Amino acid sequence: MERTVSPLYAAIDLGSNSFHMWIVREVAGSVHTLAKIKRKVRLAAGLNEHNELSDDAMQRGWDCLSLFAERLQDIPAERIRIVGTAALRTAVNADVFLSRAQTILGHPIAIIPGEEEARIIYQGVAHTSGGGGKRLVVDIGGASTEVVIGEGLDASALTSLKIGCVTWLERYFKDRCLNTENFEAAIQAAKLAIEPMIEHYQSLGWETCVGASGTVQALQEIMLAQGMDELITLPKLKRMQRQAMQYKHLEDLDIEGLTLERALVFPSGLSILIAIFETLGIESMTLAGGALREGMVYEMMNQMRHHDVRTRTLDSLHARFQLDSQHAETVTQTAMALLASCEPHWQLEPQAECLLHACTSLHEIGTCIEFKQSGEHAAYLIHHLDLPGFTRAQKHLIAELLRRFREQLSSLPEQHAVSAQTATRLLRLLRLAVILCHRRDDSNQPPATLAVKDNQLTLTLPAHWLADNPLTRTELQQEANRQTDMGWPLTLIES
Numbered sequence: 441m442e443r444t445v446s447p448l449y450a451a452i453d454l455g456s457n458s459f460h461m462w463i464v465r466e467v468a469g470s471v472h473t474l475a476k477i478k479r480k481v482r483l484a485a486g487l488n489e490h491n492e493l494s495d496d497a498m499q500r501g502w503d504c505l506s507l508f509a510e511r512l513q514d515i516p517a518e519r520i521r522i523v524g525t526a527a528l529r530t531a532v533n534a535d536v537f538l539s540r541a542q543t544i545l546g547h548p549i550a551i552i553p554g555e556e557e558a559r560i561i562y563q564g565v566a567h568t569s570g571g572g573g574k575r576l577v578v579d580i581g582g583a584s585t586e587v588v589i590g591e592g593l594d595a596s597a598l599t600s601l602k603i604g605c606v607t608w609l610e611r612y613f614k615d616r617c618l619n620t621e622n623f624e625a626a627i628q629a630a631k632l633a634i635e636p637m638i639e640h641y642q643s644l645g646w647e648t649c650v651g652a653s654g655t656v657q658a659l660q661e662i663m664l665a666q667g668m669d670e671l672i673t674l675p676k677l678k679r680m681q682r683q684a685m686q687y688k689h690l691e692d693l694d695i696e697g698l699t700l701e702r703a704l705v706f707p708s709g710l711s712i713l714i715a716i717f718e719t720l721g722i723e724s725m726t727l728a729g730g731a732l733r734e735g736m737v738y739e740m741m742n743q744m745r746h747h748d749v750r751t752r753t754l755d756s757l758h759a760r761f762q763l764d765s766q767h768a769e770t771v772t773q774t775a776m777a778l779l780a781s782c783e784p785h786w787q788l789e790p791q792a793e794c795l796l797h798a799c800t801s802l803h804e805i806g807t808c809i810e811f812k813q814s815g816e817h818a819a820y821l822i823h824h825l826d827l828p829g830f831t832r833a834q835k836h837l838i839a840e841l842l843r844r845f846r847e848q849l850s851s852l853p854e855q856h857a858v859s860a861q862t863a864t865r866l867l868r869l870l871r872l873a874v875i876l877c878h879r880r881d882d883s884n885q886p887p888a889t890l891a892v893k894d895n896q897l898t899l900t901l902p903a904h905w906l907a908d909n910p911l912t913r914t915e916l917q918q919e920a921n922r923q924t925d926m927g928w929p930l931t932l933i934e935s
Contacts, residue, residue, distance in 0.1 A: 456582025554600025568729030630715035655709030665697025669856035
């Protein structure tokens with residue numbers, strides 16, 4: 441029997457701060473990471489006042505590429521893409537670096553213009569981040585910052601600014617001091633660079649904002665480590681600035697949740713992000729699921745173009761784990777009907793529906809390992825799988841809801857995707873929908889109605905149907921007792 445091998449793809453980003461290589465394969469309509477290799481080259485730090493790359497900086501880059509080259513040998517050339525960004529765009533002696541770099545890798549390197557970098561970054565965000573409507577995308581790199589407005593897979597405004605966390609580090613924190621003067625100088629200089637684009641971007645407007653950079657990832661890690669939710673706001677940025685300024689020097693920086701790897705460029709990246717928030721009037725930002733490397737790979741995979749990232753993710757998991765898609769759809773429709781009954785009274789957060797849909801779609805994923813502990817297995821899988829379109833906090837909530845989707849009931853742990861009240865209500869509806877669909881037969885779905893008053897639920901079913909389905913009747917009564925015992929009143933009525 442001939443063995444089918446999934447094709448491999450490689451994307452290499454010669455960034456101004458770090459060089460990255462991402463190797464993936466396409467499986468069942470999703471991207472599976474096989475290798476992620478990152479080296480802190482800090483190419484931009486090697487640029488002098490004449491924009492010449494130093495020999496040391498070029499050597500650091502060549503040494504890194506010598507490591508990357510080994511992994512490219514077995515991947516077809518048409519599935520490899522290598523790009524250089526701001527530092528190589530700026531360097532007047534970039535040809536010297538490129539000549540040897542291309543010999544080392546055995547493949548051409550494209551130095552992409554700033555707007556092209558912004559376009560590819562947007563594609564990476566669009567293919568990996570959920571949500572509809574217009575989005576503002578911000579990516580703070582080592583020597584440039586890309587700002588994009590787009591909707592779906594199409595970008596309508598592309599800007600690349602010559603500000604970055606490495607260049608701002610060398611310019612405004614060169615003395616390695618963390619004081620008001622350095623921060624204010626870095627923020628004001630970034631605002632000056634942003635000013636020409638303000639009117640155009642504000643006229644276009646946006647509904648959501650996502651950050652696709654290491655700075656934003658570092659901020660989210662800090663906030664979660666300190667017990668905050670994952671939503672980045674200006675007050676939180678100012679709080680981070682105050683925390684940083686408790687230390688006199690960069691080398692002393694020891695903020696809870698901040699890794700040593702990010703510490704050196706964190707204050708400069710933070711300064712740029714504060715300037716962007718204040719200048720553009722951004723209310724909040726979340727972390728994107730991908731950026732430049734993801735955009736490069738997805739553009740090589742034409743078959744992966746899908747306008748609804750979350751749907752693609754759920755479809756891929758159904759194929760990969762051979763889930764019963766028809767039954768999952770029945771549970772989903774039942775849950776959505778229950779949600780619709782409650783919605784006017786409960787007024788759940790906008791993302792509640794998509795989270796409930798993800799749970800009903802994936803509620804049986806744990807049974808592919810073992811039935812008895814299927815909730816635990818489901819939670820483990822969701823915690824450790826890539827779920828493009830869902831944020832880290834949303835993944836955590838989905839996992840905890842699936843841990844409790846049947847039988848024994850317990851309170852949800854602290855989570856930051858939605859309010860605690862909304863999370864509890866989603867769990868209640870998920871459990872009811874699963875029980876109501878136990879027969880796995882669309883033609884025998886019970887004509888259930890759900891009434892809600894404050895936190896009290898009343899589930900009504902025809903007496904004759906309950907008489908014909910005594911097992912489901914027993915399970916529903918047990919569920920009513922469980923939810924009521926938790927302080928979530930649920931009454932079962934026969935009509």
